[in-house]
Amino acid sequence: MNNHQELHDTHTARSIRGKAVAHMAELVVVISKRDNRQALGIFPKVTGLARKVHDSGSVASVFNGLVDTAKAAGKIKTDKTTLDRRCPTRWNADFDCLYAHSIFKIAGDLVDELSDVLSLFDEMTLHFSQSETPLISDSIGALEDLLTSLRNVRDDDETSDVVRVAACAGVMVAEKYISLTDECEVYSIAIVMSPDKKLDWFRSRKWKDEDIERIKNLAIDRWEESYKAFSKASTAPATSEPSNGASTGERRNRWKVVPTKITTTPNGPDRIQAYLAEPPISTSSLAALGGPISYCFLQEESTPSLA
Structure with a gap:
C-alpha cells in the first residue's frame, strides 16, 4: 500500500467515523471520552500482549502456565495454545487477534462484543475465499445479510455505545456499495433468476x-x-395440421375431424x-x-x- 492510498483510507475512515458519531448522537447514543479512550486502546493492548507472548520466552512460559491451569480448572475450553498476532495485510487478522483474547478470557466485555461483530465479517470472507468462484447472486446476498446484521448491532440497546457507533459506520459503508448496484441491472436480475431465490429473496428481506x-x-x-x-x-400459437392426406395430395375427406396439434x-x-x-x-x-x-x-x- 502506497502512502497516498494510506492517507486516502485514513481520511475516509475518519470521515465515516465522524458521520456515524453524529448520526448516533441524534439517537441519544453518545460515546463518552472514557469509552472512546478504552476503545482506541484495545488493539494496542491485545497486539502488544500477543507480540510479547511470541517474542519473549519468559512471557510465553508464564502465559502457557496460566492457560494450563485455567484448562485444568475448567475455566476455559479450547484447543488453542497461544495468542494470534495481528497481521494488517491478512484477511480477518483483527478478528483472529481479538477472538483469541476472548476465548482465553483475558479481555473485557468490550473486546468480546467487538469480537462478535468482527465474526460477521469472518464468516463471509471465509466463504468467499474458498476455491469455488462465488456467483453474483451469492455476493450480493452476503453483502445484504451483512448489512442487516450490522443494523441489528447498531439498533441493539443492550450493546455498548461505542460498538453501536462502530456498527453504524459499517452500515454506512455497506449501504454506499449496495446503492451502486442500482447502476447495473445484472445484480438484481441475477438474484431473480436464481432458482432458490427469485422474488421471494427480496420479500424475505422486507423490501x-x-x-x-x-x-x-x-x-x-x-x-x-x-x-x-x-x-x-x-x-408458437397452437396450430392445426391436416392428418387425412391433404398434405400428400390425396383426396380429403370433408367429414373427418382434423386433430389439432x-x-x-x-x-x-x-x-x-x-x-x-x-x-x-x-x-x-x-x-x-x-x-x-x-x-x-x-x-x-x-x-x-x-x-
Whole structure:
C-alpha cells in the first residue's frame, strides 16, 4: 500500500467515523471520552500482549502456565495454545487477534462484543475465499445479510455505545456499495433468476413492494428483449395440421375431424412469467443438483430461453 492510498483510507475512515458519531448522537447514543479512550486502546493492548507472548520466552512460559491451569480448572475450553498476532495485510487478522483474547478470557466485555461483530465479517470472507468462484447472486446476498446484521448491532440497546457507533459506520459503508448496484441491472436480475431465490429473496428481506415490482418488471423486460427469441419455436400459437392426406395430395375427406396439434402457448413453462409464478426450490435441492449452473443445463431442453 502506497502512502497516498494510506492517507486516502485514513481520511475516509475518519470521515465515516465522524458521520456515524453524529448520526448516533441524534439517537441519544453518545460515546463518552472514557469509552472512546478504552476503545482506541484495545488493539494496542491485545497486539502488544500477543507480540510479547511470541517474542519473549519468559512471557510465553508464564502465559502457557496460566492457560494450563485455567484448562485444568475448567475455566476455559479450547484447543488453542497461544495468542494470534495481528497481521494488517491478512484477511480477518483483527478478528483472529481479538477472538483469541476472548476465548482465553483475558479481555473485557468490550473486546468480546467487538469480537462478535468482527465474526460477521469472518464468516463471509471465509466463504468467499474458498476455491469455488462465488456467483453474483451469492455476493450480493452476503453483502445484504451483512448489512442487516450490522443494523441489528447498531439498533441493539443492550450493546455498548461505542460498538453501536462502530456498527453504524459499517452500515454506512455497506449501504454506499449496495446503492451502486442500482447502476447495473445484472445484480438484481441475477438474484431473480436464481432458482432458490427469485422474488421471494427480496420479500424475505422486507423490501418495499414497489421496489420488488420494479425489479420484477426489469427482469421481464430484459427477458422479452434479449432471451424470448430462444423460445420462439416452443411458444408458437397452437396450430392445426391436416392428418387425412391433404398434405400428400390425396383426396380429403370433408367429414373427418382434423386433430389439432397442441404446442406450447405463449403462457407456457418457457416464459419468465411462468418461472416467476413458481415458488423457488430449496437451497439444499439446488446444491444436490450441482448448483445453479448445473440446474440451468438440466432445464435447457424443456425451457431453453429461461436456461
